[in-house]
Amino acid sequence: MEGSVAWYCNVVVISILVWFALKFLNWAWFQPKKMEKFVRKQGLKGTSYKLLFGDIKEMGRMLNEAKSKPIKVTDDMVPRVIPFYHKFFTDHHGTNFFTWLGPRLTVYIVEPALVKEVLAQNYLFQKTRGANPLINLLVTGLAAADTDEWAKHRKIINPAFHVNKLKHMVPAYSTCCSEMINKWEEMLKNESSCEVDVWPSLQALSGDVISRTAFGISFQEGNKVFELQRELAKLVQDILNSVNLPGSGFLPTKRNKRMREIDREVTTLIRGVIEKRIDEMKAGGSSNDDLLGILLESNNREIKQGDKKFGLTIEEVIEECKLFYLAGQETTGSLLVWTMILLAHHKNWQALAREEVLQVFGEKKPDVIGLNHLKTVSMILNEVLRLYPPAQQLRRTIHQDTKLGDITLPAGSSIHLNILLLHYDRVSWGDDAREFNPQRFSEGVSKATNGKAAYMPFGGGPRICVGQNFALMEAKLALAMILQHFYFDLSPSYSHSPRCIVTLQPEYGAHLILHKIKG
Structure with missing residues (x-):
């Protein structure tokens, strides 16, 4: 009897192992291989699938090689940032192609007409979830939601980014920028010029702006969240550059444990800010005219008009606030x-x-009406966003x-819309x-692109970034105030080194020579 039970157990165990082995294979x-044959038969060109790794090893090798070579500001930076995709795009004369991120078939759509079609049908072409959770x-939040869930989040969040609401945030923008400029002027107190790595200052500026305009707190209070999210971004980039086996995100590795620890800490910090604001509102206090206050008021209206399913839970509000912090700092700082x-x-x-800024404002602080008259500044910002878009690509799942x-x-395949390839397409x-x-x-922009989906620094279609007006208004005001106070040159020590960690960033900083404009 015992022998038959043991035999039965062995058969069950072997059957389970065989089942898992077949599933894995x-x-x-x-x-x-089946998917590769399917797309090749349709004339689509791409790389041959390599067991488990796909093209990840070759991508890493080419990226390391590209990063080892210095480039000039006038050089094409695309081969440095995305060398693998750039080579394939060039070799195949700008046609759609496919590669492999591990075992996942990834189709790169580079024809503007098809890009427009993908962006327009956001219910059909949904956001790609990482293989590693x-x-x-x-x-998080709106950036990760899809279909009806996305529609609900977008409806509640939209009022916070309405242009009329953003106008009231200009004084906060101005205060934050004045503080940064005062620090730079202090460095020039006894000098006609000095070298400054402006990258940390601009990161702090955009962090200060999002802290005050989103949550009504100072940069010092919000700085811990920024530090944690920057650390999390680097860890996520490491995962994206490696093969992710099913279930690898649940293993108790040092990296996985640290990522969960960061998430818990960020969630706790943001929950504290939100709950404090909710208590103030319940006590009859003002919601404050910031993004969090407007979001909470908009959420309460939705709940009153329907029921709780029409509103966001406290956990969902926290996720949106995480996105405020990340996107609010990274996008504008990069621009x-x-x-x-x-x-x-x-x-x-x-x-x-x-010349334009001084003509419109003189030495006065910029205001909303004047910002709308800065045509040259707008042209410059649009061109910078074309050459150095904050994000490299948009991902969708089939x-x-x-x-x-x-x-x-x-x-089961993925679509990638590579923003850099589109922005640099001749x-x-x-x-x-x-x-x-x-x-x-x-x-x-419309005239420059002839209506093509060839320019999308903030995405496109219904899912176009809800915060683009916020980012552009902040960038326009900051640049105007910087131009009022300084002129600047590249330092001889500046090394042109664009790299991507969430957004395009200067790997070795941005060393400039600042000269104070004499009043």
């Missing part, structure tokens, strides 16, 4: 640092921008076999696509 080999700790670097190199455009143009994409932008030329935006 299907995930790691048979399914990818820990990746999703960084991208401002590349703007200063490019204007330090292209001094003619720096002079034109300063949940069922889906027709896109002449291609049928298989369920077919859309002309032979000077790699050059800094703000004049191309002299008649606005």
Whole structure:
């Protein structure tokens, strides 16, 4: 009897192991090869699938090689930031292609008409979830939601970013910028010029702005959240650059434990701010005219008009606030640092921008009405966003076999819309696509792109970034105030080194020579 039980148990165990082995082989080999054959038959070109790793090893090798070579500000930076994709795009003359992120088929859509179609159908082409659930700790809230859940979040959040609400935040923008400028002027107190790495200052500026305008607190109070999120972003980047086996996110590794620890700490800090505000509102106090207050009021209206399912839970509000912190600092900080670097190199455009700012404002602090008259500044910011968009690409998942143009994409594959490749494409932008030329935006974005989906620094379609007006207003005001007080050159010690950690950032800082404008 005991022998038959043991035999039965062995058969069960072996059967389970065989089942898992077959499932693994299907995930790691048979399914990818089947998908590769399916897309090749349709004429789509791409790399041959390599067991488990796909193209990740080659991507890492090419990235390390590209980063080891210094480049100039005038050089095309795309081969440094995304060398693998750039080579494939160039070799195949700008046509759609596919690669492999581990065993996942990834199709790169580079035809503007098809890009527009993907962005327009956000219910069909949904956000890609990371194979490792820990990746999703960084991208939260509205940025991670899909379909009806996304629609609910967007409806509640929209009022916080209405232009009329943003106008009231200009004094906070101005105060934060004045504090940064005062620190720079202090460095120049006894000197006609000095070298400053402006990158940390601009990060602190955008952090200070989002702390005050989103939560009504100072940068010092919110700084712990920024530090933790920067650490989390680097850990997420490490995961994205490696193969993620199913279940690897649940292993008790040092990295996994640290990521969960960061998430708990950030959640606790933000929950404290939210609960304090809710208590103040219940006691009859003002909600404050900041993003958190407007969000809570909008959420309460939705709940009163329907029921709780129409509103956000406290956990969902926390996730949105995490996104406020991350996107609010990273996007504007990145835009401002590349703007200063490019204007330090292209001094003619720096002079034109300063002339416009002084003509509109003189020595007065910028206001909303005047900001709307800064045409040259707007052209410059648009061109910087084209050459140095904060994000590299948008990712979407195919949940069922889906027709896109002449291609049928298989369920389980991913679509990547590579923003850098689109922004540097000569077919859309002309032979000077790699050059800094703000004049191309002299008649606005639509005219510059001829209506094509070739320019999307903030995404596009219904899911276009809800905070783009916030970021552009902040950047325009900050740049105007900087131009009122300083002119600046690239320092001989500056090393041009764009890299991506959530957003495009200067790896070795942004060393400029600041000169104070004499009043």
